[in-house]
Amino acid sequence: MVPIRSVLAKPVAAWVISKRRQWERKPAETQQFWLNKLLDSARNTEFGRNHFFKDIHSHADFQQAVPIRDYEALKPYVEKVTHGEPDILWPGKPLYFAKTSGTTSGIKYIPLSKESIGFHINGARDALLSYIHETGRSEFLDKKLIFLSGSPEMTTKHGIHVGRLSGISNHHVPGYLRTNQLPSWETNCIDDWETKLDRIIDETIHQPMSLISGIPPWVQMYFDRIQARTGKKIKDVFPDFQVFVYGGVNFEPYRAKLYDSIGKKIDSIETYPASEGFIAYQDSQVHPGLLMLLNQGIFYEFIPVEEFFTEKPRRLSIGEVEVGKNYAVIMNTNAGLWAYNIGDTVKFVSKDPYRIIVTGRIKHFISAFGEHVIGEEVEKAMAYAVSRQPETQVVEFTVAPQVAPPEGGLPYHEWLIEFANPPHDLEQFRQDLDTNLTKLNVYYDDLISGNILQRLQLTSLRRGAFIEFMKSQGKLGGQNKVPRLANDRTVADQLKPLV
Structure with missing residues (x-):
């Protein structure tokens, strides 16, 4: 043929x-x-x-x-x-x-x-x-x-x-x-x-x-x-x-x-x-x-992320954006959406x-103590830790704050990770995640060095944990996505038993 x-x-x-x-x-x-x-x-x-x-x-x-x-x-x-x-x-x-x-x-x-x-x-x-x-x-x-x-x-x-x-x-x-x-x-x-x-x-x-x-x-x-x-x-x-x-x-x-x-x-x-x-x-x-x-068929506006929750954020057109800065995406479309916040953040390269590049969701962040950790940062930290132990294969992960640890002590960020192939040295992997995140986010670094937060904790979930979770939510397959991070423990507490 x-x-x-x-x-x-x-x-x-x-x-x-x-x-x-x-x-x-x-x-x-x-x-x-x-x-x-x-x-x-x-x-x-x-x-x-x-x-x-x-x-x-x-x-x-x-x-x-x-x-x-x-x-x-x-x-x-x-x-x-x-x-x-x-x-x-x-x-x-x-x-x-x-x-x-x-x-x-x-x-x-x-x-x-x-x-x-x-x-x-x-x-x-x-x-x-x-x-x-x-x-x-x-x-x-x-x-x-x-x-x-x-x-x-x-x-x-x-x-x-x-x-x-x-x-x-x-x-x-x-x-x-x-x-x-x-x-x-x-x-x-x-x-x-x-x-x-x-x-x-x-x-x-x-x-x-x-x-x-x-x-x-x-x-x-x-x-x-x-x-x-x-x-x-x-x-x-x-x-x-x-x-x-x-x-x-x-x-x-x-x-x-x-x-x-x-x-x-x-x-x-x-x-x-x-x-x-x-x-x-x-x-x-x-x-x-x-x-x-x-x-x-779309007219875009871009709001600098640091201004998004202020009273009068700037709404920039395409000619006003800068490379390397995070923006919330606002859309005006030929289907009738006007000055519509889709919830995504992007960075021009x-x-x-x-x-x-898509850097995350404007409402998906952790800022329980003013750190404002975003999706791009946790994904870069994960990539760094995996690069240090290349045998590591991650199925899925999510991050949430633990404000009042049941075991006592300072609060922390909890990373819940399902590995297809775990790192040889899980403790080193945890340290690499934390070290890289402190480099990526100065506010997180300040909270760690100021003894407001303790270093992140890692919870390794059993195989199939995220599939079980998504199935329980009626969101298995198709276009559904696991939230990468959240400012509360709604997702984390449902995943926690799946260790």
Whole structure:
């Protein structure tokens, strides 16, 4: 058979990259275009009238008229949309609601409009085309591809389809990929993750899998089940496996174990999709960071993290950000989200083009004593400790404060870690975590040296602990993620018995 997909992909990739270069050269102008277009499109909506969109002529005007909101603050408008009312946040009604689980808001319904859905799909497509354009490797398109995702089955709410973002995206996979996409529709619709996983293995284990996509911990579970069934490394089960596509969490804590399971190093592509919009993707195997997609129907604002909880934080446009600083991401979208805080923090690693790394969640931190330890810092500390004892393989971990230790003594941070392969010297590993964290966070260092906190404690959990925990929460598999850290012990106390 003539490898049509892989042959045609190269000129298509060249065309897409040439179009991308046009807006990459004009980032500020591109973003201003989208601000103007969004305001003009929504001026006659209820939100647009309430916030005087017709009188807004600049970013400064917009900031004055539209305050920062999270989902709870936007909920009165969203509820009108979910009840079928048109022209509330965006003209007409949305095509879909992406249903997500909020940490404080319960179920969240994020609107996807006919204008926004194409950008969601094109973001994933362009990530693959960027890889093909840079590496010249497109043969994986002619083999089998798997997307470990949520169920594509949807419900309706006042005539609007409701589902998980990954399931909604399944309805829009391009026709030229459908014939080599796995798993089958019927298998993808299975709700129970473990049952679904066994069926996925049944369907894929004898296929020429070339691309595997999903959130790393659930891909690892897929690999573990395959190895248990076959006794082989993944490279021997899937000799054509070429590209791993992932997103949703930092890959570094999972990298060593995933590559050990595979048995060889393969190329990976990181993506940054959110229900609110497709924000960025890894556009290069050489340069660090993810390309910020500035021409995707979204106008971005960035709040310096240290100002986020102040009364009047600055809201910077793309031309005002600096490399190396942490920002909370604020989105204004062509589905009707306005000055919307998605809860993520990013750091720019380049401004030509604008590339970012995701550094954590604005509400996921430990600051029981003013230390404000963030996700990026605990993940860097973990990477350092693993590098000192490279035999170590981490399945998953989370960190929480212990304010009133039951054993008495000073409070501390507790790291609850599940190892696939523990370090030879667990005490040295603990010391390396703590030493590196004091270097990364001066406030934590001050609390340690001032005898306010004692050095961190490490609790090693039994194999399968995090799967047990996620299963108990009804969040096993799909797009669900373990919180990396928290300012309370809600998660830690449920994990603690699983030693």
